[in-house]
Amino acid sequence: MNDPASMCEAARLGLGVAMLALPGVPDLAGGKLVRLLPELHSDVGMISLYYASRRLLPAKTCVFSDFVMENFRQLG
Structure with missing residues (x-):
């Protein structure tokens, strides 16, 4: 499952x-x-964020992506 x-x-x-x-x-x-x-x-391995493209990306999606990436960088 x-x-x-x-x-x-x-x-x-x-x-x-x-x-x-x-x-x-x-x-x-x-x-x-x-x-x-x-x-x-x-450790489930790599975590991926999927979105249509960087061009015309909603600001809230961009902020969320940056937030997640920064937090995982700090953990690693």
Whole structure:
């Protein structure tokens, strides 16, 4: 599956184990799901931003793109 909500639901139904981003798993706090390997984390690889083109790009898209890129530069 490639949909985190579906993966979470499948795990909740007992259909298997799912690897999900922690902020997207509200059922952990309620005890409906259990974190099996708390020491395990995964680097999902490169993150990409897709948009039509730089020409005539809305200002809010440009600001968001610059913000994301700067924050990831600081983390790296």
